[in-house]
Amino acid sequence: MTSDGSKKTNWSALLAFFVRDENNQIQLLDYLLEFCKTEGKKFSSLVQYIVQILYDSDVLGEDAILKWYDQATAQKEKRDQADTKLIQQCDKFIQWLKTATEEDDDEEEEEDDEDDE
Numbered sequence: 001m002t003s004d005g006s007k008k009t010n011w012s013a014l015l016a017f018f019v020r021d022e023n024n025q026i027q028l029l030d031y032l033l034e035f036c037k038t039e040g041k042k043f044s045s046l047v048q049y050i051v052q053i054l055y056d057s058d059v060l061g062e063d064a065i066l067k068w069y070d071q072a073t074a075q076k077e078k079r080d081q082a083d084t085k086l087i088q089q090c091d092k093f094i095q096w097l098k099t100a101t102e103e104d105d106d107e108e109e110e111e112d113d114e115d116d117e
Helices: 004-018 022-038 041-056 062-074 081-088 091-116
Strands: none
Touching: 022 041, 022 062, 022 081, 041 062, 041 081, 041 091, 062 081, 062 091
C-alpha cells in the first residue's frame, strides 16, 4: 500500500500529463468551479485549498492561476453569484501568490545587479 504522499504525487503526475499548457490549466480551474457549483457542493468550501494543492503539486502554474483569476474577476458581472463566491474564496491565496511573485522578481533583480558588479 502507498502512503498519502505518494498517492498525491501519482495523481499530480496524472493531472499534469493532461494539463500541459496554460490554457489547459485555466480550463481545469473553470471545470473545478463548475464541479463545485453543481455536483461537488461538499467541496465548494475547499476551492482555495484545492487550487493551492494543485499549485503545490505542480499541476497548475502561477501564471495560469493569476490569469484565470484576473479573467474571472473581470467577468464578474457575467458570472452568477455562486461562481463569484467560489472565486472569492481564492482571494487570500491569490494575494499570497502575487506577493511571492513580486518577492521573486525583486530577488532576481538583486542577483542580476550583483552579477553586473
